[in-house]
Amino acid sequence: MTQVTPYKDKKESKKAQVETMFDNIASSYDRLNHILSAGIDVLWRKKAIRFLSQYEPKVIMDMATGTGDFAFEAMRLKPEIIYAIDLSVNMLDIGQQKSVKKKTTDTIKFIKGDAENLDLESNTIDAITVGFGVRNFENLKTGLKEMNRVMKPGGHIAILELSKPRKFPIKQGFDFYFHNILPIIGKLLSKDNHAYNYLPNSVEAFPENEEFISIMQECGFTESKWTPLTFGICAMYTGSK
Numbered sequence: 068m069t070q071v072t073p074y075k076d077k078k079e080s081k082k083a084q085v086e087t088m089f090d091n092i093a094s095s096y097d098r099l100n101h102i103l104s105a106g107i108d109v110l111w112r113k114k115a116i117r118f119l120s121q122y123e124p125k126v127i128m129d130m131a132t133g134t135g136d137f138a139f140e141a142m143r144l145k146p147e148i149i150y151a152i153d154l155s156v157n158m159l160d161i162g163q164q165k166s167v168k169k170k171t172t173d174t175i176k177f178i179k180g181d182a183e184n185l186d187l188e189s190n191t192i193d194a195i196t197v198g199f200g201v202r203n204f205e206n207l208k209t210g211l212k213e214m215n216r217v218m219k220p221g222g223h224i225a226i227l228e229l230s231k232p233r234k235f236p237i238k239q240g241f242d243f244y245f246h247n248i249l250p251i252i253g254k255l256l257s258k259d260n261h262a263y264n265y266l267p268n269s270v271e272a273f274p275e276n277e278e279f280i281s282i283m284q285e286c287g288f289t290e291s292k293w294t295p296l297t298f299g300i301c302a303m304y305t306g307s308k
């Protein structure tokens with residue numbers, strides 16, 4: 068897999084660059100996310116939480132939580148605790164402020180952490196959610212294996228990730244929007260000139276569908292399946308252990 072980094076000319080690791088990028092765009096992230104996806108991202112998270120609801124998970128980890136939208140949606144599952152983990156302190160700060168307003172601070176614990184090296188005991192998490200995070204991991208397999216380690220046997224994971232639609236005319240329309248319009252809006256509204264070029268470039272290089280499923284299996288997940296969402300713009304990957 069080609070390693071795509073936000074700032075091509077910089078020498079730092081992908082992880083350090085991703086952390087800097089999300090720290091830079093944190094204050095505009097929510098607004099841009101909803102503008103650029105026309106609010107559909109909300110429906111995708113709801114769908115993943117509906118999938119997990121059948122298992123009634125009590126201990127949840129929302130990996131790469133960012134500003135916490137997946138964790139807030141997971142409150143519908145009435146869990147005892149949600150570990151909302153991310154590399155970017157600025158994203159976490161906004162998540163924590165939203166949590167205070169939503170009165171969810173007793174349940175959602177925002178924690179700075181790295182998906183590839185978690186400070187959590189093995190076999191302790193009932194359900195894991197990851198929204199648009201795995202594409203940003205420096206080492207995808209290390210991150211997936213680490214999430215598998217902390218998940219209980221019989222636990223479940225739901226991963227959302229952007230993907231490339233394949234059918235005419237959605238493919239052509241989406242490609243044009245994603246490569247020509249989105250980077251311009253992103254540049255205008257965020258404080259980072261590179262972040263919204265990194266987005267389409269990283270989606271382009273990322274393994275998807277069956278290829279992603281075989282990586283999940285290699286990393287220890289069982290019953291792995293993928294479901295295309297909204298004409299294949301997004302995919303939901305689910306698995307167990």
Ligand SMILES: C[S@@+](CC[C@H](N)C(=O)[O-])C[C@H]1O[C@@H](n2cnc3c(N)ncnc32)[C@H](O)[C@@H]1O
Nearest residue numbers: 089131132133153154155181182198199200203
């Ligand atoms: C596109 S945002 C997604 C935020 C949120 N999950 C959502 O659905 O809107 C991706 C997040 O992944 C985080 N991230 C990337 N690599 C990570 C890692 N190795 N460990 C933890 N978080 C990571 C970034 O800091 C960023 O906040």
